[in-house]
Amino acid sequence: MELIDNKSKRWINILKLLVSKNKWWSLQEISNERIGSVRAIQSDLEQMKSFQTENGEPLIHIKPRQGISICNTQTIRVDYYIKEILKDTIEIRLIDGIFFEENRSFYEWMETLNISRSTLYNTIHKINSILTSYDIELRPDSMQFHGNEKEIRQFFVEFLFEVYGSRLWPFDDIQKQDAVNLLQELFQVLEVNVPDVAIDKYCLWLGVSIHRMRKGFTISRKYTYSMNEEKQTSTAKGIYDQIRRWEEHICRMAKDVFDVTLDHHEFVFLLLIEPAIGHFKSIESVEEKLTFFQSHTPRLYDAIHSFITQLESIFHQEIANRKVMTLVLLQYYVYSNEITVRDGFLFKKKSSYLSEVKKQFPYFYSRISHIIQELKTDDILASFVKNERELIRIITSSWRGLVHLEMERRNVLNIFVTSTLGYYHSLFIADLIKLSVPPLIHIFTSPENTLNDVTMDQLGIDMIVTDTELPLQFGRSTLLISSFPTKKELDNLHRRLVDMTN
Numbered sequence: 001m002e003l004i005d006n007k008s009k010r011w012i013n014i015l016k017l018l019v020s021k022n023k024w025w026s027l028q029e030i031s032n033e034r035i036g037s038v039r040a041i042q043s044d045l046e047q048m049k050s051f052q053t054e055n056g057e058p059l060i061h062i063k064p065r066q067g068i069s070i071c072n073t074q075t076i077r078v079d080y081y082i083k084e085i086l087k088d089t090i091e092i093r094l095i096d097g098i099f100f101e102e103n104r105s106f107y108e109w110m111e112t113l114n115i116s117r118s119t120l121y122n123t124i125h126k127i128n129s130i131l132t133s134y135d136i137e138l139r140p141d142s143m144q145f146h147g148n149e150k151e152i153r154q155f156f157v158e159f160l161f162e163v164y165g166s167r168l169w170p171f172d173d174i175q176k177q178d179a180v181n182l183l184q185e186l187f188q189v190l191e192v193n194v195p196d197v198a199i200d201k202y203c204l205w206l207g208v209s210i211h212r213m214r215k216g217f218t219i220s221r222k223y224t225y226s227m228n229e230e231k232q233t234s235t236a237k238g239i240y241d242q243i244r245r246w247e248e249h250i251c252r253m254a255k256d257v258f259d260v261t262l263d264h265h266e267f268v269f270l271l272l273i274e275p276a277i278g279h280f281k282s283i284e285s286v287e288e289k290l291t292f293f294q295s296h297t298p299r300l301y302d303a304i305h306s307f308i309t310q311l312e313s314i315f316h317q318e319i320a321n322r323k324v325m326t327l328v329l330l331q332y333y334v335y336s337n338e339i340t341v342r343d344g345f346l347f348k349k350k351s352s353y354l355s356e357v358k359k360q361f362p363y364f365y366s367r368i369s370h371i372i373q374e375l376k377t378d379d380i381l382a383s384f385v386k387n388e389r390e391l392i393r394i395i396t397s398s399w400r401g402l403v404h405l406e407m408e409r410r411n412v413l414n415i416f417v418t419s420t421l422g423y424y425h426s427l428f429i430a431d432l433i434k435l436s437v438p439p440l441i442h443i444f445t446s447p448e449n450t451l452n453d454v455t456m457d458q459l460g461i462d463m464i465v466t467d468t469e470l471p472l473q474f475g476r477s478t479l480l481i482s483s484f485p486t487k488k489e490l491d492n493l494h495r496r497l498v499d500m501t502n
Contacts, residue, residue, distance in 0.1 A: 003091040003130060010036045010044050011085050015070070018060065019078045024067035051081050079165050086163045090115060090123050096163065098143060099156055099211070100170070106140050131155065149212070149219045156208045157201070166200035171207045178257050179203040179210075186250055213260045220265060290323060293330055303381050304329050310374075311395065314367045315405040321398070328398050332391065333381070354389055357396050361406045362498045368392060413500055414442045416451070416461045420468045421483055423447050429485060433465065436490045437497055462500065465493065 004012075013035045018025065031038045045068060051059035059077060061069050070078070086092050090113055097104075097112065104112065110120050121140065128137050134155045136147030145152045160170055169176045183202050212218075251262045294301045304326055311325075312318055319325055358365050372388050375381045396402065417433065419425040426445040433443060444459050451464070456476065464476055467483045479496060481489045 003089060003095075003127070004086065005089060007044070008085050008089055010040060011048060012082050014041065014044060014048070015078045015082060018068065018070040022069075024063075024069045026067045030068070053077055079168050083164055083168055090119075091127055092163060094123060095127065095138075095159060098138070098145070099160075104143060106143055109143060149217055152217070153205075153208050153212055156212075157205045160208065161201055161204055164204075169207075170204075171211065174207050174210055174258065176203055176207075179206045182206065182250070182253050182257060185253060209266075210254075210258050210260050213262075213266070218263070218266060287323070290327060293327075297330075300330070300333065301326075304333070307371075307375070307381060310371050311368070311399075314364065314371070317401075317405060320400050325395075325398050328394055332394055354392065357392060359494060359498065361396065361402065364396070364402065364406050365392070368395060413462045413497060414444060414460050415463050415465055415497075416444045416446075416456065416459065417465045418445065418451060419466065419483060425483065429465070429467070429481070429483075432485055432490065433493065436494050441497060463496070 013033070014030060017030060017033055017035065027038045027041055030041050035041060036044070045060065045062060048060055049058060049062070053059050053071070054077065059070060059081070061071075087096060093113060094109065097109070106120065110117060113120065115123070124138050124140055131137055131145075131147075134147070134151045136145055136151050136155060138144070139146050145155075164170045180199060180203055183199065183206060247264070247267045251267060254260055254262050290301075307329065308319060308322060308325055369388070369392075372391060415433070415437075417426050417430045419429055423445065430443045430445055437443075444461065446455065455461075456464075461476055464478045465481060466478065467481055469480070477496070477500070479493055481493070485493075
């Protein structure tokens with residue numbers, strides 16, 4: 001985590017290394033693990049001598065000839081000190097406090113953390129630099145996290161898992177075993193297999209959700225799911241009725257055990273969609289997730305497959321990773337109002353990305369835009385149109401082999417460059433042009449630096465780029481630029497070339 005300072009990172013890595021093997025370590029061996037310099041590690045160990053076991057004995061043993069060791073039975077104690085080290089950092093203390101404690105003002109946090117006004121502002125700025133990937137922010141006026149509630153919860157799950165690990169349970173008012181029992185009940189009715197190694201993070205995820213709901217922060221949805229439509233087959237209706245029974249059962253458990261009320265959106269999003277295709281995507285295979293969605297949202301699944309078939313028709317070639325693309329688009333549909341990125345699963349929102357797609361994939365962009373507009377006639381997939389930019393980002397970043405296919409569809413263009421300053425300056429201009437033109441654009445120059453019909457015909461020149469008015473017309477497109485082309489001129493050339501290749 002970027003919020004952890006270098007000294008704290010060394011202390012944590014030293015503890016993790018010592019507990020990893022029941023042996024005596026030398027300073028050089030610890031340093032060889034790229035934890036830090038021998039001098040820094042020696043200084044750290046001197047300060048870490050104060051760490052004690054539950055019996056009051058030193059946690060770390062340091063002997064002149066034998067080296068450094070830790071009792072291999074002290075894993076839990078190591079976790080405790082790792083938590084204490086992390087919570088010594090101002091940024092982590094602030095985030096942890098805002099999540100668990102009652103609301104405090106900016107100046108109350110100054111007193112609590114014993115820091116100045118400028119230090120607290122700098123701390124908030126550092127935290128917000130981490131939060132940009134979550135599309136949320138910590139605002140000084142309210143000292144609360146603002147943004148999409150789902151993203152806020154996701155951040156706290158990752159944050160608390162980093163600070164407390166899998167064995168230390170951070171919630172005093174939520175019993176971990178109760179969370180385990182509810183999740184196991186959920187996974188049983190959904191017939192989802194979750195390995196034991198993943199249950200700790202799911203418990204933390206459920207704990208964060210319950211804690212946030214108790215504070216009045218809920219997830220809202222502005223759309224309905226396809227399985228809740230009036231026109232359904234008998235099979236789909238039966239599946240939906242079964243899900244409704246599951247929902248009633250799980251919501252009743254949540255009310256009885258945790259005294260929280262899960263509305264329909266909280267249930268569907270947190271306890272149905274997330275385990276299947278959410279950020280814990282390593283839990284189940286792609287096939288398991290697709291089977292889940294094919295059985296629970298058959299109409300949506302079929303519509304997604306139909307859409308992918310349309311995508312394949314663009315280049316008359318099958319998408320190699322069709323299953324993965326299906327899963328990505330299913331997730332896109334479910335999260336259609338708030339497309340974000342987690343662990344590279346979806347492409348990051350960058351304003352320049354769409355313009356780059358237009359430049360690098362002009363044929364693909366024009367065809368995909370046409371297909372997306374046709375989706376308005378499909379009741380299920382119509383929501384895609386509301387987020388056309390995000391949909392193009394997702395398809396482009398998920399379609400393996402798209403560059404090769406795009407190049408196959410393009411026409412090869414030949415450009416002839418000539419300059420009044422001579423052949424070598426023609427080469428200079430040509431090199432500048434190469435940096436900004438699309439692939440499969442061939443650039444020619446002539447040592448004689450002359451133009452004639454024979455040369456133009458032999459080379460198949462489509463466009464002439466020059467820094468002077470041409471005395472003769474060759475029946476070809478001509479672009480006049482300066483001897484030292486500006487970025488604006490090169491961008492104009494790029495647009496002209498894109499138009500000619502379409």
